[in-house]
Amino acid sequence: MTDASTGSVTAPRRAASAQNTPRSAWPALWALVIGFFMILVDTTIVSVANPAIKAALDPDTNNLDNVVWVTSAYLLAYAVPLLITGRLGDRFGPKNIYLVGLAIFTLASLGCGLSPTLGALIAFRAVQGIGAALMTPQTMAVITRTFPPNQRGAAMGLWGATSGVAMLVGPLAGGLLVDGFGWEWIFFVNLPVGVIGFVLAWILVPRLEKHPHRFDLVGVVLSAVALFLIVFGLQEAQTYDWGVIWGPVTVWGLILVGIAVLGLFIWQQFRTKSEPLVPMALFRDRNFSVANLGIAAVGFTVTSMSLPLMFFIQLARGLTPTESALLLVPMAVAAGVLSPIAGRWIDRTDPRVLLVPGLLLVAGSLVLYSVFMNLDTPIWAFLIPSLIMGIGNAGMWGPLATTATRNLSPRQAGAGAGIYNTTRTIGSVLGSAAIAAFMQARLEANLPGAGDGGFEAGQLPDVVAGPFATAMAQTILLPAAVMLVGVVAVLFLRRPTPSTAAWEAPVRTE
Known part of the structure; x- marks a missing residue:
């Protein structure tokens, strides 16, 4: 692609000369996206590997809550510091805090891969979460501080496309690594990516002006x-x-x-x-407030949907992790291709034009998954809701982030990014916790006494697989319902006007 939303070689030059965007804006964003990509890939890889992790480190019980803590500990450690890590970026510079977070995340990945017990893995996942918390707000803060409001949609389109590509690379890489080398390698793969990302961020990300804050x-x-x-x-x-x-x-x-x-x-x-810690004045901006409600619903849905889906595909239908991941290819491709296009549109249109159909498509795809989650549906049919969800994702991630950050001043960039990402991660944490409880409840309802034995991937007999599939189909309706709440929320957005955007060219300190 050759337009600005893709961050191509020629796009930054046009943006810099025509729109007063600093020449370093696009290369810096590309460097930061590598770390953001690694965080997203790590989450999707773990969702595919959960059955293998449970079989290796917690094989003796049917209590799915134990292995869910591999995700929940990460998300909890990720969510709690986000409010302050955004301010740390303002105070000490987003580049410095990002690099510290990337180093922590990469080293914790090594610890995860070497973990001999489920408890050790959960502990290192929590450390990973702290590293991710340091990194994530800095990405959005740099976008807010280096791109003018009328170009943030293009930048956030790249941000959204990153999540789409991660949806593809994560599950596929996870499936191949788990099948070929073992679950440990889903964490070891972060080591070279982390080193490359650190070097590029060190070189390409500018040191922006610091703003003193009390904590x-x-x-x-x-x-x-x-x-x-x-x-x-x-x-x-x-x-x-x-x-x-x-x-x-x-x-x-x-x-x-x-x-x-x-x-x-x-x-x-x-x-x-x-x-x-949370400047309440930011919530006087209706779009900031509503976008936070929307991203909470999105975080809940995206995190919670993968667990019942992957357990159904692998345990009830007997697919390998790689085969399971291939069913997500349409979703990832559609999101990756369409997100930059949505990013260009959001810069000049009412955000509801993209967000309402986007969220509705995601909710509808989850309902369709629920209908298909039985022992008789052909496996190829699961490509249909996957494609629908990918189209919906393109109208969800970038448009919400653009709408939330459009009116933030440079001094508010860290706080706003911290609040937005905290809200998203709180939604993810609650989604992870709620789906585990709801899944276990549905299992008990459909398979009384399900906690007395062990599930092994691909080996559920039909007499058990049928009720198990029913339980997973019922469970996935929970994130669908929460997504509909997000649809109602975004209906209250306003179309932003140029006069509301407070932005000034960033001041570099190097």
């Missing part, structure tokens, strides 16, 4: 406690039958205390006069 440590503690209590309660709910966890502590007690602490955190943010 709201009370807010950090309150938000961390609230998130942990809520997510842990949801994650372990089915294990403890929504009852007592230990002593007087119950699942509902943890969740209610977490909600109360979350309310205290919000109250504290309104009361903080200097610099709250």
Whole structure:
């Protein structure tokens, strides 16, 4: 491709001369996208490898909550620091914080691959999450600070296309690596990518002007406690039958205390006069607020849908991880090709024109998956909802991010990116926790006593595979319902006007 949305060799020059975009903007974005790509690939690889990880490190139980913590620990450690890591980028420079995060993520990947137990793997996944939390806000902050508002859609189109390509590369690479070398290699593959990404970011990403900030440590503690209590309660709910966890502590007690602490955190943010962790003034912009609601629904849906789908494909239908990943090719190709086009459109149209049909297509594809998830549907038929979901994804990721960041000033870039990514990741954490509880509940309903034995990939007899498939089909309707909530939210967006965009050319310090 040769247009600006793809970040081609000629596009940055045209953008720099015609639109006053710094000449370094596109090369810097490409360098940052490598790390963002690695984060996304790592998530999708793990979803494909979950059955193999469970068979290798937790083979003796049918409790799916155990292996789900491989994802949930990562997402929880990812979500909690995001609010402050965006501010760290403002304070110490997005380039510096990004490089630190990339180094942590890459080294933690080595630890994941060498983990001898499920507990060790979960611990290193949490460290990976911290590294990802340091990296992610910096990508969006650089886009906000180096691209003027009328070009952010093109930049976010590349950001959205990255997620589409990751959807393809992650599952395919995961399937090939798990089948050929073992689950450990889904983490070892991050090592060369991390080194290359570090070198390119060191060379290409400019050192932008720093903005001093005070850090709201009370807010950090309150938000961390609230998130942990809520997510842990949801994650372990089915294990403890929504009852007592230990002593007087119950699942509902943890969740209610977490909600109360979350309310205290919000109250504290309104009361903080200097610099709250979450600047509530940002939410006066309706599009920023609504885009955050939309991305929470997207995070919930994208994270939660993969678990029942992959367990159905591999356990009920007996496909290998590689074969399972091939069913996602239409989704990845459609998202990767269409996202840059959507990025160009969002710069000059009402965001609802793309977001409403995009989210509806994703919800519809999940319903279609549910209809197809039985033992009689031909395997090729699963390519249809995959394609529909890919088309929907193109109208979802980039347009939401562009809408959220369009009116942010350079000083607000880190805080805004931190809030947006926190909201997305909170949605993902809740999705991971809720889908585990709901999946286990559906399994118990369709297979009473399912926790007494072990599931082995590709070896479920028909008498078990049928009810198992029914349970997975019912489970995938949960993310479909949450996506419809996102559709309702984006209906309240406004079409942005050029006069609302506050932007000034970035100041480089090198």
